[in-house]
Amino acid sequence: MALNPLTQTQSRLWGLRDRGLNLSQIGRMLGISRQSVSKTLMQADRAVKQGLMDAARSYKISLYRINPEKGIASGFSKALNSPVLVTYSPEHGVNVWYKHAGLCKGCDQEAECRETILAEAKRLGVPTQDIVEPGGDAESCPPAKLSERLFEIVFPKGMD
DSSP, rough: OOOSSOOOHHHHHHHHHHHTOHHHHHHEEETOOOOHHHHHHHHHHHHHHHHHHHHHTTEEEEEEEEETTEEEEEEEEEEEEEEEEEEEEETTEEEEEEOOOOOOTTTTTHHHHHHHHHHHHTTTTOOOOHSSOTTTOTSSSOOHHHHHHHHHSSTTTEEE
C-alpha cells in the first residue's frame, strides 16, 4: 500500500489539476465552487509538500528543490552518495528514487518499479520514448536505466 498524505477528496482534486484542468473546470465538473477547489488544493499542496519532506527526512535525504503542485522533489543522499527524486501521485503515493546502477534483472520488484517509473514519466509529461534508449523497448529496459534518464530530463545537470 502506497503512502498517500491526502484525503480522498484532496487526492481527486489534486489528480484532476495534475492532468491539466484548471480550478474552474474542476469546480464545474464536481459541482463545487472555484473557491472550494482552491482551498482544498492549497491544503492538498501543503500535505503533499509535508509528505515529500517527511519521506526525505525518514531516508536522510537533503532536499534541494520541492514542487508540491507537481508532486516532485530533488535531493541527495550522503549515505548512498546518490541523487534522489521523491515523487507523489494519487495512484502511487510517495516514492523515493535513487540514482544507481541497479541490479534490476531478477529483482522481485522489477516490474512494479518499471510500471511506476513509466507512469511517473507520463504524469510529468515526459514521453516514454524519451526515457528509453534509442531502439530500446520500455518493457525490457531495466527500471534503473529508465529512472536515470527520467532524472536527467526532470532535473538536467546544473539544475540542482
